[in-house]
Amino acid sequence: MPEMTFTDAARAGLAEEMARDPLIFVVGEGIGPRGGNFNTTVGLHELYGDMRLRDTPISERGFTGLCTGAAVLGARPVVDFMFLDFELDALGEIINQTSRLRWMSNGQVNVPIVIRGGVGVASTGPHHSANLFSVFMHIPGLYVVTPVFPADAKGLLKTAIRSNDPVIFLEHKKLLKLKGPVPDGEYLVPFGKAAVVRSGTDVTVVAISFPVIEALSAARMLEADGISAEIIDPRTLVPLDIDTILESIAKTHRLLIVDEDYGPCGAAAEIAAQVMERAFYELDAPVRRLNGAFIPAPYSPPLEAAVVPNAARIAQAVRSLIQE
């Protein structure tokens, strides 16, 4: 199995899909001949030209609305927002139209659109570091996908493109250069299937997006203390594979949720609530959350290091949870 980076794996998935279906096209700022700010479309313009790799002006709401219309008419657009933060300018369109048209038309139209963008705090300052997981989780009609490993970047993107409903595809910027084995050719990862990325017996750690990597480092630190942590990567937040999480809790009886996004009303809060509802009597300690600080992301690297969950903080939280 070839090793490739997250970006290359996702691009391979996109290229395969574009080769398969001529109705797939990409829209975004700088995704044409430039190949995308994050190299999401490198080489594809040469293959498919302006018609299928369409550079846009800085008019997020406009091109999102246009792509929603194109999707209704049968095309399969991929809207590349570069930084997810820019999606906020198109949110009215996404929430009011893209996510609702299927219901409003009584199922007569589908909106097969992929909305992708870089998320996360990565020395990118207040305007380019949003995660916004819970904003999308809160809207009915949107799939929310958070790949971590290169293989999942490819497999989940291919599933997203084939989805007949809108998908929000969120790529943490610290993951883009992460290398890993990626299956060749047709490889699809289903939505709603979490991955147990490390087996353990003492505590379950559900980590969302990049913190999965930090949680794995933390698990190695904890192993030295004799604490065996099971790490779960939900892979998709909508649909959420709560069953895999519950199964793990039935084994470990303790849960820590790590999410770089803000705590209040966040993805971690939603998981905690579902666990409380369905696995209360499995819990030997209160559910714990470890979130990014509830402040706009700072630009200064030392400050940034202080506001996001890292391996040391995860390990500390697990130790505290074990003593609870």
Added chain:
Amino acid sequence: MAYEVTLPRLGWDMEEGSLAVWIKKDGEFVKSGELLFTVEGDKAVQEIEALDTGYLRILPDGPQPGVKVPVGTLLGFLVPENERDSFVFPGGVSASTSMATADRVTNPVVDLRAAITSEGEGVLPVAEDAKPRRVYISPYAKRLAQGLGVDWQSLKGSGRAGRIMAADVEKAATAPLVAPKLAGIASSLTTSIPPQAIPESVTRQPMSQTRKKIAEHMATSAHTVAPVTLTAEIDATELVGLRKQLKADAALGGLPLPSYNDMLAKIVAQALLEHPHMNAQIVGDEILYSNTAHIAVAVDTERGLLVPVLRDVQAKSLRQVAREAAALIEKTRQGTIAYADLQGATFTITNLGMFEIEAFTPIINLPQCAILGVGQIIAKQVVTDAELEMVEIRQRMVLSLTFDHRLVDGAQAARFLQRIKRLAERPYVWLVGS
């Protein structure tokens, strides 16, 4: 500032009680010292005076009459005139909506806390022991304990602040069985009996406060003390004669006639002072000897058995004892006896003679050392002189002394009963006083 009205503690060992009835109505003006409500304590119903002056506002979701709540539970407020209109119950229940929710029953402990946090300064601190300590256990550990049949309430947790975790339960489940402590037996008494099918022909009635207390107290006694009962038939002819003379005495006019119980109380008081080891109780590793005789007299009431206490009997004349006993018994039967009047006895006398019982084995009223059971006085044919082959008709009575063998031995107790016998047979000896 509104004054809190809380459930008072009516005796040193009272942990909970129930509001019996509000004497004043919600909204009524109450002056300090006026009777505000009555409380059903462990055994007594007591009238409670208002400690402050103001308009009574009964907590709308406070304890309902008859519902047992911990001592210190908030019942309502006395609101001064100048705050009458602006008064709001803690937790935001406005005065106007209070009536609508008056029939709601909620957890009084929660109300209490809400009152403390929202009132801030000026609120009387609630005694720490008024709140029962909660045992914290994780949900998983709790379920595990139930599955393994572990009594987690008695476990000591290894988690933060003593919280019980699954590991503690597992440890307890695998630990070798230890003999349960004596104290635990009494409380688990009812649960250790295997449940049986209840026939349909039963009438269900909740246990009254008094009944519960008696049950608890008797079970504790039965499983704590080492009881031995001695019986002695005594000659009560002189006692009967004495009572006849007192009855015939014109000077007595209107005063209560001393009962046999009153006479026996005097006799026992005298005997107790002469045998202090019978006037004792165990406290921890020590034995406390009382140098006064507080004698409880068992009284049968509609609410159940109650034992009002005659104090310092040795220092009082028989007439005084008779007068006090009559008043106490009357109050006990009426149910107006104060809690304090049921506390602190060093010895108990119980008399079943009026029911034609000759002898019985009473249960010791803890923490006392002994109890005297008094039987019926019966005229019997008795050999009074074997040599002369003389037979007489005498008034006879059986006394049953149950004592705690932990505190005293058989011979000591026997000497004590013998002394009672002597004093009862020769009343003039104790009538002289000590």
